[in-house]
Amino acid sequence: MCSSRALERRAIPLVTGENLTGLYVLNGYAPSSWLLTPLLVLLVLLELLRYFPIVATIRLLAISGSLRAVSVNTAVLRAAACLAPWGTEILLYTDLGNLPAFNPDLDNDAPPDVVTMLRREIELADGLLISSPEYARGVPGSLKNALDWLVSSHEFPGKPVALIQTSPRSVDAPAQLRLILTTMSARLIEAASITLPLLGRSLDATEIVADPSLAAPLRRALEAFAEGIRK
Numbered sequence: 001m002c003s004s005r006a007l008e009r010r011a012i013p014l015v016t017g018e019n020l021t022g023l024y025v026l027n028g029y030a031p032s033s034w035l036l037t038p039l040l041v042l043l044v045l046l047e048l049l050r051y052f053p054i055v056a057t058i059r060l061l062a063i064s065g066s067l068r069a070v071s072v073n074t075a076v077l078r079a080a081a082c083l084a085p086w087g088t089e090i091l092l093y094t095d096l097g098n099l100p101a102f103n104p105d106l107d108n109d110a111p112p113d114v115v116t117m118l119r120r121e122i123e124l125a126d127g128l129l130i131s132s133p134e135y136a137r138g139v140p141g142s143l144k145n146a147l148d149w150l151v152s153s154h155e156f157p158g159k160p161v162a163l164i165q166t167s168p169r170s171v172d173a174p175a176q177l178r179l180i181l182t183t184m185s186a187r188l189i190e191a192a193s194i195t196l197p198l199l200g201r202s203l204d205a206t207e208i209v210a211d212p213s214l215a216a217p218l219r220r221a222l223e224a225f226a227e228g229i230r231k
Contacts, residue, residue: 065132065143078205134173162192192225
């Protein structure tokens, strides 16, 4: 799915025993062979860290509000996984349609297994990336159902959330979704919440990634989301 995105490769200077010895020759003294090997390993590690700095991984859970097999909302989230900035991973939640209808009587210490798994994924995620269509001027029932199962959970409050819309005509569902999420004590990252002009365009993830007019704002939104989470 992400094969269209070429991995950035940086040239790393070749470090050999010869030039390492030259680096450590001082006043005619060269390190002995028993000291050379650990010094070589250390220098290579330091060089690798300079080109590939260690960044704490941010884990994002992507939730599509559409259950369609071919959905532009799901395609946007898959494209986001390809465009994620360094140090960020995006996992797509796929059990939305398997959640039972919310029933307060089942929302106890032993909820259905699929609900427990959803709450576990929410707990492990550093943030939620949601893309949802608008049905009958409202939030799709499947997405609202998932959020209902999270209302009483301790994993959700304070969770950073970004909304990726795919149609500028959809105004009611995003407004309702914002109201629901803020009521649930989510932390909306406005700088990462964008609308992409995908109305009437049946693009898959690869095509979205390949389109600079779509990929660029999506990449910037993900960078803003990662920055907002780290704050």
